[in-house]
Amino acid sequence: MSKSLLLIFLLATIKFYSQENYNSESYKITLGDLSSKTFKKDSTANAFVIYEFGNSYVDKTNFRLTTEKKHKIKILNQEGFDQANIVIHLYNSDGGNSENVSEIIATTYNEFDGQVESTKLKEENIFKEVYDENHTIVKFTLPNIKPGSVLTYGYKITSPFMFKYHGWEFQGDIPKLYSQYNTSIPGYWDYHIKLVGGKKLAVNDSKIENTCLEVGRGGSADCTNSTYVMKDIPAFIEEDYSTTKQNYLARIDYELKTFTRADASVKHYTKSWKAVDKELRSDKDIGRQLRKSVDLEELLTPEIISETNPLKKAKAIYNYVQTHYMWNGDFKIFNDVSIKNLINSKSGNVSSINILLHNLLNESEIDAKPVFLSTRENGFPTILYPVLSDYNYLITRVTIGDKSYLLDATDKFLTFGQIPFRCLNQKGRLFDFKNESKWIDLKPNSKTATFVMAKFSLKENNQLVGKINMKQTGYHALSSKKTFFNNKDSYLNEIEDTHVNSEVLNFEAPKNNPNNPDFKANYELTHNLENIGGNIYLNPFLIKFFSENPFKLQERTYPIDFGYSDTYFYNMILDINNEYTIKELPKDVAFQLPNSTGSFVLSTKKVGSTINILFKINFNKPFYEPEYYDYLKEFMNLIVDAQNNSTILITKS
Known part of the structure; x- marks a missing residue:
């Protein structure tokens, strides 16, 4: 049926449609999508997703990870207009490689005075800007938005980063009727696949496609093709007394475990804790800083150095670092860490301050160890295997006798044994440079x-x-x-x-x-x-x-x-x-x-x-x-x- 005949058909019958009749399992616009004006599943919703679809695969011509996305959204009232503002995040590596987006197509459909209007997004209304050193964003706003509008938009992302296989968020800040994600993963790549959020999949199917990808010299790979579907997904509404919503959004995440080359050699991306412990011990940045000796006589008063009570001495050292060095607000823990710069400038990031505390305590023969953690706003760290990118904060644990204290010297208002509220995120990883690291609970030591x-x-x-x-x-x-x-x-x-x-x-x-x-x-x-x-x-x-x-x-x-x-x-x-x-x-x-x-x-x-x-x-x-x-x-x-x-x-x- 031609587009003009389809529009005539819609107009001829639109007045007879009043009940909800959304086409939730197709990207195509139907009469029910346009004429339905309510959403009984959630009467508080201002907009909702009728249908969305994603498909990720490795392109056979350029061997790049390709992800295609399509979305169909119903706007119920003016409060839902912000759903027309679309932002696409693209990753850029330090080496100059970057993700790219193409084939952006977006259209707004309206019923107006007995007619169906379709308004397309113009290319000149698509904007690109630098977000930070590792991200670029592409932004656009669908045109001609009104209560009752149906929005459709889609695009394709091409990525050279197979270690960052694209995840999929089934849940968002508005309800969704249908969300589907298809993936095709060649056998060269083996991922940890994690379903987050506790919601059940309506469809969870996988099958093997033989020889889906051919490489040079006769090499080939089979693919695991998977289909994941969720239906009738409620909006995620943030409320007080919670950590970041990323801990609980219904979604699927990927973490590259191994890559097998055509010659059968294997590169491990996800390592064991034992291997990570070894790497951190010899690391030229944070590992070296944690091993760095400090001159007690240059920094501490004779009264602190001569103190014989270990607890009093630890408290005095903590108070010294707390009052002499100012946190610059930076959470970086694996780079830009320098005790020398901190001592000279009296200001530094989380790691620099708490590593200086750690080293002063150890130099004073008080047992101190670093604890890596993820703050409440950063999300829970992965427990089953090490993912160092999960961590954005470092504190120190000191043990005196049979009692341990968690310390953070970035805030002059903290008491000895108290860590900032942002750090109360269930578990942290204690690194012992003589023994294997282990999980510890991040609990307050006082009421x-x-x-x-x-x-x-x-x-x-x-x-x-x-x-x-x-x-x-x-x-x-x-x-x-x-x-x-x-x-x-x-x-x-x-x-x-x-x-x-x-x-x-x-x-x-x-x-x-x-x-x-x-x-x-x-x-x-x-x-x-x-x-x-x-x-x-x-x-x-x-x-x-x-x-x-x-x-x-x-x-x-x-x-x-x-x-x-x-x-x-x-x-x-x-x-x-x-x-x-x-x-x-x-x-x-x-x-x-x-x-x-x-x-x-x-x-x-x-x-x-x-x-x-x-x-x-x-x-x-x-x-x-x-x-x-x-x-x-x-x-x-x-x-x-x-x-x-x-x-x-x-x-x-």
């Missing part, structure tokens, strides 16, 4: 908690007058220290903003310094209460730990990762004088998460003219599996409700 003690009296002029004492430990303290010591006025403004219709007086932060493990503050507060018809309604929560429930999704399929377990404690003692009578108190509430993984309690007691309110929240785990989500959501609903809606009703006697 995180906030304690608030509020003692108040109700005066005859309907004023609440008293004092608040606060103590924070662990990561709660770290956050407050950074705010307080970087800008004390800002910290005080935050407190004043917390207390509406109140006056904050005599603020103190006693005995605090930047690397104290705890943070303490106290202040006086005068809070004006309103008398309504002879009644005073007092919410006893002058400080609220959670202003709203952070968990809002109908379903969350990835874990809730707080990074650390923690505790919140609030105690208010209220003394009312004889001029007042208590008519109503907050109801007691208690709730426990399954398997004793968390709890909260609200308890109110009245003894004479004194009211004692106790509120305590415990998160006993740093990490909760997705099946806890509904419980956590209800848990937080009750906590927020208790803080916002608890009332003490008081009247004049």
